[in-house]
Amino acid sequence: MTAQAAQKDLDLSRAARLSVAPMMDWTDRHCRYLHRILSRESLLYTEMVTSPALVRGGALHLLTYDPSEHPVALQLGGSDPEELAQAAKLGAEAGYDEINLNCGCPSDRVQSGTFGAVLMKHPQLVADCVAAMREAVDVEVTVKCRIGVDEQEPREVLPEFLEKIAAAGCTRVTIHARKAWLQGLSPKENRDIPPLDYELVHEMKAAFPQLHVSINGGVQSLEEAEAHLARGLDGVMIGRAAYHQPWDVLAEADARIFGWDVETVSPDAAVAAMLPYIERHIASGGKLHQITRHMLGLYAGRPGARKWRQVLSEKSTRDGAGLEVIEEAQGRMREAAA
Known part of the structure; x- marks a missing residue:
């Protein structure tokens, strides 16, 4: 070796x-x-x-x-x-x-x-x-x-x-x-x-x-x-x-677990970090739901999480679905949490 x-x-x-x-x-x-x-x-x-x-x-x-x-x-x-x-x-x-x-x-x-x-x-x-x-x-x-x-x-x-x-x-x-x-x-x-x-x-x-x-x-x-x-x-x-x-x-x-002195990534920050990756995937012919299906639990246990899951589940599979679905899901989640 x-x-x-x-x-x-x-x-x-x-x-x-x-x-x-x-x-x-x-x-x-x-x-x-x-x-x-x-x-x-x-x-x-x-x-x-x-x-x-x-x-x-x-x-x-x-x-x-x-x-x-x-x-x-x-x-x-x-x-x-x-x-x-x-x-x-x-x-x-x-x-x-x-x-x-x-x-x-x-x-x-x-x-x-x-x-x-x-x-x-x-x-x-x-x-x-x-x-x-x-x-x-x-x-x-x-x-x-x-x-x-x-x-x-x-x-x-x-x-x-x-x-x-x-x-x-x-x-x-x-x-x-x-x-x-x-x-x-x-x-x-x-x-x-x-x-x-x-x-x-x-x-x-x-x-x-x-x-x-x-x-x-x-x-x-x-x-x-x-x-x-x-x-x-x-x-x-x-x-x-x-x-x-x-x-x-x-x-x-x-x-x-690893002892790093780092700031914890928030769920909102994680979503923001995913957006360029999602854009590239869609531009190359991929579908939104291929990625968002893994993001359904990101807000688990938080106010409005059910709306987040609902919008992503219902709209990510539609033809031509793009980043606007994620924006809507976050908006509906915040409304529900208000």
């Missing part, structure tokens, strides 16, 4: 103190652009991109991102070491700061491809994938996993899993503190029904002190994130809360 790559790993380890989870159909490049306005240091992840899509399908457009998104990680789905190595190389060449292997998604589509959460049953294969990817790229290769699947006993299988990937050279792992049930529960139910076992994740940090361990699953606020960090975990990954209440989770993260 080059000195430059080693420094980047150190920077990423710091950024990973707080990260936004990869979420299908949600954390696209427009979402990440908004999140980066709110927090300059939190680590952002792409939606999962499958290695077959990149290597066999040539879908390199899936790697598009704005340079302002750094630090940003590419999450890959796959189970073939050679193909994942090729996909990882494409991601590194595109400039991603980290390549992450998905071992947590429980959807039927993912299972049929023998990747995602089903890989919890195949720790040696995961280790082989990690080793192949690390050999192919000069950026950090990480893993996001569950505590187990189906009838597995997490306290038995998770230590073996972590031992295997650590031996393959993985130094950073994010653990979703729930089992995944591959049969009988939908992906949505798998995010809510299996009980959380935060204590097990803390135990794994104690058992593998050399690993950078982040916790994921059910974390709703910066207060909860701070509590996990104070107990000794290296990082916290927040998913749905960061998407539905982005300001609440991310706007104070630089000060509270």
Whole structure:
């Protein structure tokens, strides 16, 4: 590893103190652009991109991102070491700061491809994938996993899993503190029904002190994130809360999680910062709602927030919709709050 790559790993380890989870159909490049306005240091992840899509399908457009998104990680789905190595190389060449292997998604589509959460049953294969990817790229290769699947006993299988990937050279792992049930529960139910076992994740940090361990699953606020960090975990990954209440989770993260002496970006300032980006997107043929759908929760919990969501939801999808919709949404929100 080059000195430059080693420094980047150190920077990423710091950024990973707080990260936004990869979420299908949600954390696209427009979402990440908004999140980066709110927090300059939190680590952002792409939606999962499958290695077959990149290597066999040539879908390199899936790697598009704005340079302002750094630090940003590419999450890959796959189970073939050679193909994942090729996909990882494409991601590194595109400039991603980290390549992450998905071992947590429980959807039927993912299972049929023998990747995602089903890989919890195949720790040696995961280790082989990690080793192949690390050999192919000069950026950090990480893993996001569950505590187990189906009838597995997490306290038995998770230590073996972590031992295997650590031996393959993985130094950073994010653990979703729930089992995944591959049969009988939908992906949505798998995010809510299996009980959380935060204590097990803390135990794994104690058992593998050399690993950078982040916790994921059910974390709703910066207060909860701070509590996990104070107990000794290296990082916290927040998913749905960061998407539905982005300001609440991310706007104070630089000060509270990373110790920056910076002024918090207000929701109004975040909207103003988004406008030039939205203008460029529309000018290039894009649609307003492709961006504004990620902005619906920006004023969550504030007076008039319902009007903001209502106007954006109803009018952003109309033909020719432009910045005037955002201006109207803000005006209606202020009227409702008066």
